[in-house]
Amino acid sequence: MIRVEHLTKRYGDFTAVNDLSFEIEEGHVYGFLGPNGAGKSTTMNIMTGCLSASEGHVRIEGYDIFEEPDRAKKRMGYLPEQPPLYMNETPLEYLKFVGEAKGVKGRELHRQIESVISQTRLEDVKDRLISNLSKGYRQRVGIAQALLGNPGVIILDEPTVGLDPIQIIEIRDLIKQLGQEHTVILSSHILSEVQTICEKVLIIDKGKLVAFDKPENLEKLLMASNAVSFIAEAENDEIKEVLEEIEAVADWQMKKQENGSVRVDVKIESGEASDVCRHIFFAFAKREKALLELTSKKANLEDVFLELTESGVDKASVDKDGKTDKPDTEPTENNDVEWMERQVDNR
Ligand code: ADP
Ligand code: MG
Numbered sequence: 001m002i003r004v005e006h007l008t009k010r011y012g013d014f015t016a017v018n019d020l021s022f023e024i025e026e027g028h029v030y031g032f033l034g035p036n037g038a039g040k041s042t043t044m045n046i047m048t049g050c051l052s053a054s055e056g057h058v059r060i061e062g063y064d065i066f067e068e069p070d071r072a073k074k075r076m077g078y079l080p081e082q083p084p085l086y087m088n089e090t091p092l093e094y095l096k097f098v099g100e101a102k103g104v105k106g107r108e109l110h111r112q113i114e115s116v117i118s119q120t121r122l123e124d125v126k127d128r129l130i131s132n133l134s135k136g137y138r139q140r141v142g143i144a145q146a147l148l149g150n151p152g153v154i155i156l157d158e159p160t161v162g163l164d165p166i167q168i169i170e171i172r173d174l175i176k177q178l179g180q181e182h183t184v185i186l187s188s189h190i191l192s193e194v195q196t197i198c199e200k201v202l203i204i205d206k207g208k209l210v211a212f213d214k215p216e217n218l219e220k221l222l223m224a225s226n227a228v229s230f231i232a233e234a235e236n237d238e239i240k241e242v243l244e245e246i247e248a249v250a251d252w253q254m255k256k257q258e259n260g261s262v263r264v265d266v267k268i269e270s271g272e273a274s275d276v277c278r279h280i281f282f283a284f285a286k287r288e289k290a291l292l293e294l295t296s297k298k299a300n301l302e303d304v305f306l307e308l309t310e311s312g313v314d315k316a317s318v319d320k321d322g323k324t325d326k327p328d329t330e331p332t333e334n335n336d337v338e339w340m341e342r343q344v345d346n347r
Contacts, residue, residue, distance in 0.1 A: 001026045001183060002047070002153065007056035009042050009207075016042045018207035020056070026152070029179040031198030032187035035309060039207040040187040041081050044157050047185075048078040060153070074102075077146030081157040083138060087131035091122050091141045094130060095148060102149040116144040120174060136167030143174065154178055156186040160193060172197055195301045205309035218304040226268040227297045228276050233261045234289040242283040248276055261292055273298055 002024035009017040017039045024030055032040045045051035047058050049065045049072060058065040063072040086094055095116065099109045117126055120140040125133055130141060139159060146154050159175065160168045175197055178184050188194050194201050195215045203211040203218075211218060232239060236254055239262060243249050250269035254262050268276055273296035284291050 001061055002185075003057070003059045004043075004047065005057045005059075007043065007046060007058065008054045009039075009046060009051070010054045016207050017046070017053075020204075020207070020209055022202060022209060022212055024153075024183060024185060026183050028199045029175065029184045029186070029197055031194035031201045032185065032204060033189070033191065033194045033201055033305065034187075034204035035189055038189075038204045038309075040189075040204055041157055042207075043204070044078070044155055044185070044187060045080070048076055048155055049073050050078070050080070074149065075151050076153045076155055077149065077151040079139075079142045079146045079154075079156045079159060081161075083142030085130050085138060085141060087129070089130055090127050091117070091130060091133075091144065092126045094141065095144055098145040099148045104149055112148055112150065116147040119147065119177075120144040134167070136163050136170065139163065139167070139171055140174070143171075143178075147178075151182070153183045153185065156184065158187055158189070160188070160190070168193075191301050191305055201301075203305060203308050210308040211304070215301055218301055219298075226273045228266045228268060228273050228280065229264065229293070229295050229297075230266075230280055230291055231257065231261050231263050231293040232284055232289055232291050234284065234287070236262065238287060238289065239264055242280060242287075245283065246276055246279050247271075 004023070005021050007017055007020040008015065020039075020043060032043065034040050042051065046053045047060075047065065049069045053066070058072075060072040060075045063075070065072040086097075089097070092113070095113045096109065099113060104112055117123060120143050122137070122140055122144060125137055130138060133141070143154075143156065143159070146156070156175065160171050163171060172193065175184060175186060179197075179199075186194075186197070199214065201211070201213065201215055201218060202209060239254060243252055243264075243266065248268050248271040249266055251267040253265045255264075257263055266276065266280075277294055277296050281291060281294060
């Protein structure tokens with residue numbers, strides 16, 4: 001339903017969006033995830049026809065946003081990063097104005113305004129000046145205006161930024177509800193937000209798409225970073241023997257503690273960390289060797305994000321001794337796409 005092809009946006013010498021291509025299907029909630037400055041707002045502004053592109057195409061249900069902007073725009077509702085609200089109007093006056101600007105008239109306009117006010121739960125404040133509303137309510141007015149004209153796609157740029165925790169929960173619930181009737185695309189730099197609301201995640205970094213998948217699949221991508229650590233009162237040879245019995249174990253490091261016990265960090269290649277823990281527990285119990293500690297770490301979307309975006313490359317690849325240990329599958333300037341394809345193949 002939305003097709004973005006080789007989208008590029010340059011500001012002088014600086015490339016804010018770099019050859020971005022993806023497709024959005026109907027009826028899902030999509031998340032644009034990326035650090036500040038990744039190019040999320042720029043992409044959304046181009047997709048909604050608010051900004052021109054340097055190269056590439058955006059098609060909304062087949063209509064090119066640059067060639068047939070009116071038709072394409074009718075199919076989208078947009079809440080920009082800075083909601084375009086008029087502070088000296090009431091939500092009711094403002095929604096009437098936006099609805100008319102979108103070409104909705106008369107009784108239909110009246111019906112739609114009632115419907116969006118009810119959907120965004122603005123009934124109690126609809127006659128107050130927008131300048132007197134809290135940020136949470138202003139954001140709802142912003143979402144209400146995006147819903148006018150009944151577009152199939154709702155695009156929301158960082159809809160929860162600047163809200164307090166209760167307002168954030170309310171807006172997230174509202175977005176989930178909208179997702180039942182609309183295709184929703186929202187941007188965020190907050191991982192947990194995208195993880196809880198979105199069915200599909202596009203991770204953008206420095207204007208490039210570095211991943212596009214379901215949150216749970218992105219976690220699977222990093223299964224390799226699942227790890228188990230334990231401290232055992234055993235000899236190195238015995239520990240080696242135990243670890244070699246476990247197929248899922250990819251690699252390990254042992255370190256003698258001052259009290260004679262050994263600390264072991266185990267990297268797991270596939271499978272569940274909990275299965276590896278279970279095996280280690282019983283193997284040492286059978287040998288009557290004490291385990292003083294046993295913990296597992298499961299990769300989450302945060303790890304995927306850090307691994308995939310440049311901001312995380314530094315952190316992820318420098319170990320506690322300060323050595324860099326770059327995996328050969330790490331994205332670099334020139335092989336992002338190749339790297340992504342390899343990751344997808346590996347699944
Ligand atoms: P995000 O929304 O992911 O935080 P943006 O799309 O706002 O990122 O910005 C992407 C990059 O483009 C940033 O480095 C930003 O400074 C730059 N940028 C955005 N708008 C302009 C502009 N009008 N002129 C020059 N650079 C810009
Ligand atoms: Mg932004």
